[in-house]
């Protein structure tokens with residue numbers, strides 16, 4: 001079987017897309033890109049002998065969709081190791097959808113909770129910022145964001161953060 005392009009099922013627009021808050025959407029997308037929470041994705045297995053871009057994958061080969069390579073693709077993101085919401089904004093500051101940005105994976109087994117998760121991320125993030133002023137005892141440049149563990153998932157370190165109601 002020759003696979004050139006795997007097309008995911010139709011995804012309905014999430015609440016975040018309908019809200020038309022391009023910078024907020026860009027920040028949330030950049031958080032997902034930069035944090036790179038599941039760097040090697042979830043393992044899959046080919047169910048028959050498969051040819052993919054010149055490689056022969058015998059039946060039952062385990063395949064890891066290396067998500068990190070997507071989030072650090074220099075063809076799509078100019079500042080790979082910098083938190084830069086501009087990756088998802090065009091020259092007029094409109095939200096720029098990146099078709100190759102796939103934190104919820106793609107194909108038949110893409111995340112079933114994608115719409116719910118995206119709506120929740122948007123509501124959680126905007127509500128927090130509307131209701132609280134966020135603070136941290138350390139200066140931003142002194143915060144070590146190296147993950148505590150890095151394997152199937154990246155586990156973030158523990159931070160001290162304050163939420164002061166407006």
Ligand code: HEM
Nearest residue numbers: 038041042103104105106108109110111112113114116117
């Ligand atoms: C930010 C939040 C989330 C992220 C980044 C995420 C990401 C993912 C990824 C990468 C996969 C693996 C797809 C694959 O096998 O290639 C997955 C699978 C799945 N996710 Fe999520 N997910 C999130 C939240 C949720 C939520 C809230 C739900 C349910 C309420 C959910 C339900 C599922 C299910 C059921 C699968 C398995 C789909 C299948 O194997 O057919 N996810 N998710």
